[in-house]
Amino acid sequence: MLKKLFVVIALSLVLVSPSxxxxxxxxxxxxxxxxxxxxxxxxxxxxxAPPEQIHAIVGADLQRSGFxxxxxxxxxxxxxxxxxxxxxxxxxxxxxxxxxxxxxQALPDDNYQVQFQxxxxxxxxxxxxxxxxxxxxxxxxTAHQISDIIYxxxxxxxxxxxxxxxxxxxxxxxxxxxxxxxxxxxxxxxxEQVVYESKHPLMSPSWAPDGKRLVYVxxxxxxxxxxxxxxxxxxxxxxxxxxxxxxxxxxxxxGSKLAMTLSKDGNPEIYILDMATKDLTRVTRNxxxxxxxxxxxxxxxxxxxxxxxxxxxLYRIGVNAQGPTGRAKxxxxxxxxxxxxxxSPDGRYLAMVHREEGRYRIAVQDLKAGHFRVLTDSRLxxxxxxxxxxxxxxxxTEDKYRGVLAAVSVDGRSQQRLSxxxxxxxxxxxxxxKSRQR
Amino acid sequence: MxxxxxxxxxxxxxLGLSGCEFKPVKKHGExxxxxxxxxxxSRYGVDEGGPLDIAELNDPNSLVSTRVxxxxxxxxxxxxxxxxxxxxxxxxxxxxxxxxxxxxxHADERGTREYNLALGERRANAVQQLLVLQGVAQSQIQVISxxxxxxxxxxxxxxxxxxxxxxxxxxxxx
Numbered sequence: 001m002l003k004k005l006f007v008v009i010a011l012s013l014v015l016v017s018p019s020x021x022x023x024x025x026x027x028x029x030x031x032x033x034x035x036x037x038x039x040x041x042x043x044x045x046x047x048x049a050p051p052e053q054i055h056a057i058v059g060a061d062l063q064r065s066g067f068x069x070x071x072x073x074x075x076x077x078x079x080x081x082x083x084x085x086x087x088x089x090x091x092x093x094x095x096x097x098x099x100x101x102x103x104x105q106a107l108p109d110d111n112y113q114v115q116f117q118x119x120x121x122x123x124x125x126x127x128x129x130x131x132x133x134x135x136x137x138x139x140x141x142t143a144h145q146i147s148d149i150i151y152x153x154x155x156x157x158x159x160x161x162x163x164x165x166x167x168x169x170x171x172x173x174x175x176x177x178x179x180x181x182x183x184x185x186x187x188x189x190x191x192e193q194v195v196y197e198s199k200h201p202l203m204s205p206s207w208a209p210d211g212k213r214l215v216y217v218x219x220x221x222x223x224x225x226x227x228x229x230x231x232x233x234x235x236x237x238x239x240x241x242x243x244x245x246x247x248x249x250x251x252x253x254x255g256s257k258l259a260m261t262l263s264k265d266g267n268p269e270i271y272i273l274d275m276a277t278k279d280l281t282r283v284t285r286n287x288x289x290x291x292x293x294x295x296x297x298x299x300x301x302x303x304x305x306x307x308x309x310x311x312x313x314l315y316r317i318g319v320n321a322q323g324p325t326g327r328a329k330x331x332x333x334x335x336x337x338x339x340x341x342x343x344s345p346d347g348r349y350l351a352m353v354h355r356e357e358g359r360y361r362i363a364v365q366d367l368k369a370g371h372f373r374v375l376t377d378s379r380l381x382x383x384x385x386x387x388x389x390x391x392x393x394x395x396x397t398e399d400k401y402r403g404v405l406a407a408v409s410v411d412g413r414s415q416q417r418l419s420x421x422x423x424x425x426x427x428x429x430x431x432x433x434k435s436r437q438r
Numbered sequence: 439m440x441x442x443x444x445x446x447x448x449x450x451x452x453l454g455l456s457g458c459e460f461k462p463v464k465k466h467g468e469x470x471x472x473x474x475x476x477x478x479x480s481r482y483g484v485d486e487g488g489p490l491d492i493a494e495l496n497d498p499n500s501l502v503s504t505r506v507x508x509x510x511x512x513x514x515x516x517x518x519x520x521x522x523x524x525x526x527x528x529x530x531x532x533x534x535x536x537x538x539x540x541x542x543x544h545a546d547e548r549g550t551r552e553y554n555l556a557l558g559e560r561r562a563n564a565v566q567q568l569l570v571l572q573g574v575a576q577s578q579i580q581v582i583s584x585x586x587x588x589x590x591x592x593x594x595x596x597x598x599x600x601x602x603x604x605x606x607x608x609x610x611x612x
Contacts, residue, residue: 224555382549
């Protein structure tokens, strides 16, 4: 009954400087009512220690989602590795809803065969079973794919564990010289790889929908200019370098256009650059600051920050190939500061930076029902970015005066923090599902 | 003779500067370091032995010794005291049309980075506007915003934020 999923071993990633697990994750707010799940350590069919603790990676993934509560290791009543070895009664007694069993086998060609089964303890049946072939360096990734399969089988929604995040780190050496790095890591913070390093400020990284290119702003020539870099080939291209600011670039959902902020005409305005023709279309025309464009998932609208009403608020404007299709409509009315909108992949939620009593927090507005909700209680939150399945928002915040990343579920129930050992980490951008397509 | 040669040199440098066009460019895999070097090389300035005497810039009693202007939160409003400072800079610049300045706009760390980049530019533009109104040529001024990316005060309190919301008036060589 095992479905087969063959996984190509060769990871197409050749990045600049691989380093190990620089980000550590701490779950700062768990969820009551999360579904209990037992993940038994996988059987290792060879000598020595297993090459990766797959069950632990899966358990951490599921716990981070906020929907699952993995059973602590010491509470595991038995260590079955196959469905036919499972005594369901024992697991029911522990109030466990689901059970994951599996095994890792070393193959003669230095690869591994990872098999697992997801079992419904109440129905005593198998919900999913897969056999995945994996290279040694891909085992963490295989674990994230297993997490995605489990998440989908139980919640009915796609998981976003086998995806990536990009972010900026800033460190300072003893001579007080700063080093800015653009890095990419797995969604759990592991496997960090630096793709660009500069002694000049770096800002606003954002993914192309193909998951292979990043667009960002670099001050390497003394002023903010927009670059696109392929993270596989390292090839980069300076896209716009007008007089004034060139900032906040974001790819349209189909990847054919880039929305951004340019002040070349004297004032920060939103423009759309057609990637194929290099034609530039002006979207906003206002004496105020207009910046931080975010595309609606259908590509027919842009949400942006403007202080045209006296304070920074979020607006939406329709766009097509010729430019704006109507007047900008104000969306936010809570408080005197709502900026840097991010739209959920289904277009329903708008995340933003919201100021409340001098504190900057992540808030979310339901674009259909209009409900507004503050999700965090910190004081310097920035840069919200949705996971590709829309369930989590990753953002930048500070902890003991250091820049850290944090993630919160869209319902605000689950929170976690990703910290660097040294320096600041900021401006996270979550990739699309496609980033890891093989 | 030496004098006029100096003028020619300065004029050439200013022309070189204003000739800097910022158009969309397409370059594949170019060396970051090299571009940076090339761009950094297009500096301009007044030679020590040149005909200009702007020793005033080094006189602590002169208004033009103030070259950092501070702004309230979320504001691009120039204070009354700073208007006097800007007027002094305007007098100096308009009577020395060979001299150029960079106005660097900055914001504090609060709020969003891209908005702050725009805010920094707005602050520098506000200063530029006052200089131009008082007779300084547009070609003498270059505006650059760093948003919140280049704080001078590294703290995370009101005092650090106050010091970081600023426009710096940068004379080459001073």
